[in-house]
Amino acid sequence: MPRFMAIKIHYDHRKSLPPYLKYSKLPTHEEYEEYLKLFQKSGIGGEGFHECLNFRxxxxxxxxxxxxxxxxxxxSKIxxxxVxxxxxxxxxxxxxxxxxxxxxxxHFEDLDGVERDDVDRLDGIEWFIYHAxxxxEYVTLFTPPLPYVRDAGIYTPEFERWGxxxxxxxxxxxxxxxxxxxDAAAKRIEAASDTERLAIEREITVLRTIAVRYFPLLLEEGAGEGGGKDRRTAQTGGAVPPPPDRELGLLGERLVYEREIDYVKKLGLEPACVEWISQAVPTSPYDIKTVRPSKKGYSDHFLEVKSSRMDTGCNVYISSNQIEYFERHPDASTFIFVNFDSYNKPRMPFVELTLEQLRQSYELIPLKFxxxxxxxxDDDSEK
Known part of the structure; x- marks a missing residue:
């Protein structure tokens, strides 16, 4: 029998992250210092920002x-x-x-904490750890978050104060x-932006997975009816390809994300214009949402990053979901190919192709394309 547990954490206050990307990104030094000031001002939370990666x-x-x-x-309960x-x-x-x-x-790993090896260490700041x-497929933020009343007895027992x-x-x-x-996600999805819809569709899939495991009658009762389509059910054209090099893929995405942050700053725009969506919605058909100049001023633009240690395009995989999305947004989407040497140093410049340009240079083989x-x-390579 699982144990159901409620904990309190500080809300991810960073304005650079939309609600569906909260807790998905390591803070910068400036963001960390801003958090410490909030802690000192409010007297709540702890003197650290470890929770910033709880939904990465x-x-x-x-x-x-x-x-x-x-x-x-x-x-004794470890x-x-x-849940x-x-x-x-x-x-x-x-x-x-x-x-x-x-x-x-x-499942808990160590109550004393385990040092994280998936993020770079911030100089002068204690090492980030995790416990469980x-x-x-069992983890999601709520979009929107649910208002909580302590003495209502709905989400927790009734008590005057949490402690x-x-x-x-x-x-x-x-x-x-x-x-x-x-129910809240199903209501929200109709009015959601394109990127937010992707996050909510994934959220609904996760909530249904949780319901099947712990509360199967919820689905029979019609909870969440009207929710979005599960993107994972999209056709892949045959066998599933071997797993990509996740470390290299993450490195490429980070380089492009940081490049886009610098780009929007030079335009005089806020860094919040750039969203590293794959950090919270890995099934998204694109990795990064950014902006590009348009007749309306600036418009959303979507980037899918492909990383490899070999020549551009060698053994790269593209899903049918990505192809369909890029076909629907031909003027607002770009594939970016990041090539690395054997020491994981990027070869510059990055190669950027629209779907039309990609089709002029490559054949799409229907094996997740x-x-x-x-x-x-055709040689072996990484994502």
Whole structure:
């Protein structure tokens, strides 16, 4: 029997991240210092920002979760399976008293914390750690977050004050949260922007997965009806290709993301114009949403990054979902090919192709649409 648990964490206050990308990106030094000032001003939360990576979601990889010291379970329970709901503080200045997300099928690794090896260390700042992991298909933020009333007895037992640390809740409370999140997501999706819709579609899929595991009657009761299509069910044209080099893929995406941040700053725009969407929605048909000049001033532009240590286009994989999306947005989407040497140093400049340009140089083989050069042989390579 799983243990249902509610914890309190500081809301990700960063204006550079939209609601569906919160907690997905390591803070900069400036963002970390800003958080510490918020802590000193409000007196809530802890003197650190470990939770900033609690919803960093990569396809096929477990999500690593940090819990505040007062929210850790007793050592006698560490072998149990947990479902953890994240709440914000009543005194939070950005999002007070809300349920913001869930990690299900959680298993603890070490109550003392494990050093993260998936992010670069910030000089002068303590090393980031995590305590537990959950499969990515069981982790999602809530879009929108759910307002929480402590004495209502709906999402937690009735109590006058939360106090510090974790609160164990019962199955009925947990089911109420999942039902409310499914219903809220289904209502929100119709008015959502294109990128937000992708995040909500994934959220609904995750909530249904959680419901099947813990509350199967919720689906029979019609919770979340009217939700979006599961992008993972899109046709892939045959066999599934071998896993890409995730480390190299992440490195390429980071380089392009940082390049786009510099680009919008030079335009006099806010960094928030650039969203690294694949950090929270790995099934998205593009990795990064940015902007480009247009007749209207500036318009959204979508970038899909392909990384390799070989020649441009060698053994690169493109999904049918990506092809369909780029066909619908021919003037607002670009493939970016980042090539690395054997020391993982990028070869500059990056190669950028529209779908039309790509088709002029490559043949699309229907195996999740593998690229084969029209002028060169086909070799093994990474994503």
């Amino acid at each position: 979601i990569r396809e096929g990889e477990d999500v690593e979760i940090y819990l505040p010291p007062t929210s850790l379970p007793a050592a 072998e149990d399976e947990f 953890i709901f994240s709440f914000t503080y009543k005194e939070d200045m950005e999002m007070p008293d809300h349920v913001i997300g869930v990690h299900a099928n959680v 992991t959950a499969p990515e 510090y640390g974790l609160r164990y809740i019962n199955e009925e409370h947990a089911k109420n949260i999942i039902r409310a999140a499914m 593998k690229l084969r050069s029209l002028s060169k042989g």
